[in-house]
Amino acid sequence: xxxxxxxxxxxxxETGTPVTLRCxxxxxxxxxxxxxxxxxxxxRLIHYSYGVKDTDKGEVSDGYSVSRSKTEDFLLTLxxxxxxxxxxxxCAISDGNTEAFFGQGTRLxxx
Amino acid sequence: DxxxxxxxxxxxxxxxxxSILNCDYTNSMFDYFLWYKKYPAEGPTFLISISSIxxxxxxxxxxxxxxxxxxxxxxxxxxxxxxxxxxxxxAATDSGAGxxxxxxxxxxxxxxxx
Numbered sequence: 738x739x740x741x742x743x744x745x746x747x748x749x750x751e752t753g754t755p756v757t758l759r760c761x762x763x764x765x766x767x768x769x770x771x772x773x774x775x776x777x778x779x780x781r782l783i784h785y786s787y788g789v790k791d792t793d794k795g796e797v798s799d800g801y802s803v804s805r806s807k808t809e810d811f812l813l814t815l816x817x818x819x820x821x822x823x824x825x826x827x828c829a830i831s832d833g834n835t836e837a838f839f840g841q842g843t844r845l846x847x848x
Numbered sequence: 849d850x851x852x853x854x855x856x857x858x859x860x861x862x863x864x865x866x867s868i869l870n871c872d873y874t875n876s877m878f879d880y881f882l883w884y885k886k887y888p889a890e891g892p893t894f895l896i897s898i899s900s901i902x903x904x905x906x907x908x909x910x911x912x913x914x915x916x917x918x919x920x921x922x923x924x925x926x927x928x929x930x931x932x933x934x935x936x937x938x939a940a941t942d943s944g945a946g947x948x949x950x951x952x953x954x955x956x957x958x959x960x961x962x
Contacts, residue, residue, distance in 0.1 A: 741891075768948055779854075779937060779954035780892070785947060795949065827891055833948050836882055839891035 740764050743828050743840040750847055756815040758843050760828030762808075768831040769811040770795075771803065773824040774842075780827065786811055818847040851875045852940050854953035862961050867925040869956050871938030874919065878940035882950065883912060883923050886935045895936070896923070928960045 740763030750756050760769060771783040772795075782795030784803040792803050800822060802814045815822055825844050831837040853872045861867045871881075879900040884892035898905040898912045898921065905912050911924045925932055935957045939950040 770949060772952075777954060780939075780950075780952040782949055782951075785949055787947060793947065829950075831948050836894040836897055837948070837950060838894065839884075841891045842889075 741828060741830055741838060741840040743826075743843050745843060746841065747844045748846070750818050750845070752819060752847055753817050756818050756845065758813040758826055758828075758845070760811045760813070760840060762811075762830045764830055764832070764838075765808060766830040766832045767808075768833055768837075769805065770829040770831070770837065771801075771811070771813045772827045772829060772839075773797065774827060775824050783813065783826075815845075818845075820847050823847045849874075850953075851878075852938055852951050852953040854938055854956050856956050857954070858957045858959070860959045860961060861928045863930055864927045867923075867928045867932065867958055867960070869923040869925075869936050869938075869958065871921045871923075871953055872919055873921075873940050875940070875942070875951070876919070877942040877944070878951075880941050880943050881912070881914060881921050882939045882941075883910075884937045884939060884952075885932075886937060886955070892937060925958075928958075930960050930962050933958055933960045 742761045744759045770785040772780040781797045786792045786805040804812045828840040829837040882897040883895040885895045886892040914921045935955045937955045938953040
């Protein structure tokens with residue numbers, strides 16, 4: 738199994754509070770991604786990174802920011818959580834030559 | 849605008865029979881296609897892939913077919929087993945874009961009935 742760890746695995750937070758999700762990899766892969774999964778929408782890309790300090794927006798980036806200060810860590814931040822950001826968040830990694838590997842997911846509930 | 853479409857939200861198949869899951873795409877820049885399998889409360893796991901230079905790829909019970917002219921791919925599972933019951937996501941990427949980001953369909957929930 739690819740070495741990807743997401744933390745926390747579950748979180749309940751209140752509307753308007755900041756939230757940071759962490760993705761940690763031990764594979765030294767260049768590319769890292771954050772997706773969200775919602776019923777009826779499949780998996781949608783939020784942000785991705787193609788190297789340390791190199792990030793770009795995905796399909797549903799509004800309300801989210803990311804940072805990658807080290808190869809192994811990719812952080813997703815919700816600056817002010819809203820109920821529409823209740824979702825399951827998946828981190829994925831890729832070396833660009835093979836398929837992407839996914840973490841176990843973080844279930845976030847915004848109340 | 850949905851670039852990868854899985855038009856069947858669900859599919860039920862008897863154990864031992866063939867399961868066929870379909871996927872259509874609209875972006876002609878996509879040149880690499882993947883299928884992922886997802887169990888509840890777990891992350892998606894890679895199943896099989898195909899490059900646009902091929903029209904078929906096999907891995908054990910799983911075969912993916914690609915029809916570029918129709919922008920259509922399908923995943924065949926033969927024989928289907930109860931453990932195959934999961935949500936299957938079709939994904940596509942433009943390998944020339946450099947980001948290797950995947951665009952996913954909405955998924956098809958496969959139920960294999962013993």
